Amino acid sequence: MKKQFIISMLMCLFVAIGFGQEIDYETYELSNGLDVILHQDNSAPVVTVGVMYHVGAKDEAPGRTGFAHFFEHLLFEGTKNIERGEWFNIVSANGGSNNANTTQDRTYYYETFPSNALELGLWMESERMLHPVINQVGVDTQNEVVKEEKRTRIDNAPYGKIAYSTGVNKHLFKKHPYKNSVIGTMEDLDAAKLDEFKAFFGKYYGPNNATLVVAGDFKIGETIKLIKSYFGPIPSKPEIERVNIKEDPIQNKIEVTEYDSNIQIPLKAFVYRTPSMKDRDAYVLDMISSVLSGGKTSRLYKRMVDDDKIALQVLAFARSMEDYGTYLIAALPLGDNSLEKLAAVMDEEIEKLKTELISEREYEKLQNTFENRFVSSNSSVQGIASSLATYHMLYGDVSLINDEIEIYRSITREEIKEVANKYLQEDKRLEMDYLPENEK
Known part of the structure; x- marks a missing residue:
């Protein structure tokens, strides 16, 4: 118990950043198109592994709103080598924490571990990218989770439509998909077929549509080797055509x-x-x-x-x-x-x-x-x-x-x-x- 408490305290430890002090970083790209950013800071034995995918609510097909946010939940279900329901158990058993979030423009997943578990974080994120299990059981389970989130945060929350812009953006955007909410509609998610979820993953969750960040206590040389080992073999996917929709100027109130x-x-x-x-x-x-x-x-x-x-x-x-x-x-x-x-x-x-x-x-x-x-x-x-x-x-x-x-x-x-x-x-x-x- 004492050991777990100490680890938890370390996870919350702030890195001492002096006023005006620059954040050092290194960037490079793997041959499969994965962008990598490394920020080394050995002042505390903590490391964060994050992967951001360039896919958000604006990238969803008409009639299929909510897909990007749905994947924020779905991709914790499990992978070929991580049994269903074990993701969070693995993280917590190793003194870590994790989360994910989605916006109109991107989806971000991350783990923060004691630095001696860096390799575990890299392996788990490579598992998520390479071969997650996307099946009907997971889709049905997370569908209920997302419905409850929508009820709690928007439908039943005072001013929820203002806080999450669901009652606002539809009036400001007539052409651009920003008119849709990030959480989407339950009707769209209910109507979606399993093959559509698999196709969404196949289109957007490739290394050439992602940025991997490692920040904290690690050694540059060793980490570069680990990243190449875990992420290098993942094949790139076809180039994505970005949303390029222009709104007409608002002429009248x-x-x-x-x-x-x-x-x-x-x-x-x-x-x-x-x-x-x-x-x-x-x-x-x-x-x-x-x-x-x-x-x-x-x-x-x-x-x-x-x-x-x-x-x-x-x-x-x-x-x-x-x-x-x-x-x-x-x-x-x-x-x-x-x-x-x-x-x-x-x-x-x-x-x-x-x-x-x-x-x-x-x-x-x-x-x-x-x-x-x-x-x-x-x-x-x-x-x-x-x-x-x-x-x-x-x-x-x-x-x-x-x-x-x-x-x-x-x-x-x-x-x-x-x-x-x-x-x-x-x-x-x-x-x-x-x-x-x-x-x-």
């Missing part, structure tokens, strides 16, 4: 009403379609969201919650994706205040951003906020591994692990005003009233 049986308090939301995560403007919008609702001293919170006392809560956040992004500003009314009143005040604060420069004090606070966020994101080997894979796969630039903060540092007050004018336009947004079901 989109006004919709959505209902939620899980809420008692309505919500007013403005949502804007924004550029790719790789676009500089996406970074500026990230800063704008901090100005508007980044804590209790932010503009919207101070105005609507503290001063005017018309809102119970306010929020604003950018959700950046590979092809486009979305930017949401929302508020919940306090007492008898109307959604129309909230909308008017939100528009007033947006207009201030568009007509006046933010103060020097606000600007300094912004810089401190993003410096701290940058340091925090690189504070553990698990976080570093995920960042390295993301920057490589979705941004096409691994060096952002060190350089992205320079983009934020270079953003000016004038640029914040300019980008607010460019994207936060009333006639180019979705305006949503999100109401309790009993108000129908």
